Amino acid sequence: MAVFGCAGCGAVLTAVVSEVALPIHLADTHWETLHPPLLEAGSYAVDPAPYGPPWRQWDEAGAREAAERGRFAPFGALSNGPSDTILLAPGDMRGTRLILERAGGYCMGIDGRDGPNLACLGCDLPVGTRMDDCGCWQVVRLVPQAVVRLPGPPERPIMDWAELLAAGALWHRLSEYRDIPAGVALAQVVVASGGAPVEAAPGPVAELLGRALGALLPAGEGAKRLDLAGPGFGEPAADLVLVPVHPQTGDMWQPRAGAVPVPMDAALWAELAFPPHRTRLPVVGGLPAGVERDDPLPPHSWYPFQPSKEAFRYTLARTPAVREPWLRAIYDRGC
Template sequence: MDVFACAGCGTELTAPVSRVALPVHTHHGGWEELHPPLMEPATYAVDPLPTGPPWRLWQEVGADEAARRGVFAPVYSVSFGARNRIVIAPGDSRSMTLIPDRCEGYCQGVDGRDGPNLACERCGRAVATRMDDCGMWQTVWVEPEAVVRRPSGLPAGPSPDWDDLGRAEHRVPPVEPDGSWSRRWEAAVGVALAHLVAVTEDRPVHLPAGPVAELLGHAVGRCLPTGPGARSLGLAGPGIHLPRPRPDVLLVPRHPRTGEPWRPPDDEGPVVPLDSGVWAYLAHPGEISPVPATGVLPEGVLRDDYPLPPRPWYPLTPHPRAFHDTLVRLPAVRTPRLRRFRDAYHGETD
């Protein structure tokens, strides 16, 4: 495990934390809602792309400079913030104090619009940004140039690996306790859909029967056409058999620690990466249709009136910003076919 310390005076600014993959829903929440912390306790992640202020308009930046910052299609503004910012849960921050004149927000918290709003308690150096306004996951973003990483001296627990995807606690249900669709699912579907559009180049896609078609069918139907020549999509990953023959595109999990997509051995075909918790639910949804039992029910046996999984009255819809922001960061968006798709998509949503 590691701790991050102030580069100016050496004060430890975080609890001991271990690195995991950056969640795909990091920058995509539900508007006018307060969210829980993005990161699990004692973990951190790194965003390799520029994030946060300062922002510059696309017209001022130009296509070449935007591409160097990971944006390959026109957007309103491009971030010129730091790369490799470190995100932790607010509860894992230590020895930081708010900078009062940098605590602007929209309505219910602070949104980081003025840059770092947390300073080292000891030397006053601006070191991080607290963000917790409505529509944002609660986070503390540590500036990479303001800190140094040190071993904590504590033994690290086992690193999350592919085996963790089979655990029931790793699965993320698609429905929140209040009966609405999971915000994490909405963002994950938006990100995966952008990758699907890119690898199929806006061609029809045939989904496999079962949870994939039931939960993702509406989202795919909104963005991709129907008709002949459809590409086949199959669910694949650790612990489940690879469909034969291999589908044209595989829907696979991201590694919970590195974020890299799973691939079958010696396979270079197209894959669409999906949030590992969302993938785990699709691959291992759990018991939903128990066999009726008679007499006294043994411990652990489910009743035959076991309720069906909850579903909102409206279909699961991808987070629009997650879809758009992911698509413009894929180099494939510059191809003529996807440029036409993007123009048509904007025409429908503007």
């Protein structure tokens, strides 16, 4: 576990936080809507990609320079900022103030466009960027050159998959934001398909990705079957399997039966593998006559589920395979 302090004066800047894997659904979406924090309180992650100003457009930088910065197709502005920024939940910050002249945003908060906007109260050194505008996950990015890691308690032990399941560590409420990790998963499936047809297994997988895969990939015989696999769930016969990403290490759960694993956010995977509304019903019988439910039925959308187009394109733009003509054509078409 760690505490981060100011490199200028040594003042403590954060609560005690434990390192976790970088979330795979960093894409911003849901404009005009305030997002929840990207990370849970008491945790931090490191983003190896450059972030922050100065910003450059794709045409200005060129494909070669963009690839060096981890971008393989045009998607927003390119950052010339520092790599390895440290991401935290805003509530874990201590001893900082907002730099008001750098607090620009779209309409509901700060979007980080102006660079570091948090300064150390001890020495006034800019140490990080807070973002909480609509369309942005709420997060603070600490500038790695402006902070130091201070001594902290021992790091939490890495839980194995059985412990994660037993502790309920894979379950989190995604609510209306589940389309973001779904868009990431859709991109990963399309890449893994190699451009071949993909048939989603009936049930949760088809409900989540079936329509989008049908629109993006060709139809025909010899389709690759897509299903779920993972800890406590098993390995159905399939060519491609959606598997969870370990929330602490970022490693994928590995199948043994030879199917190609496709990474998926652990919370979304758990929601599909063990749906709450299907696992909390009595095994036999029902409610007594005259007794009404106090647990609401699962919500049913008025329209078919649609994975996030922004998250889909965000993920593909950061995948070297998008330079292949067949995948670039899908990227340009969107989902």
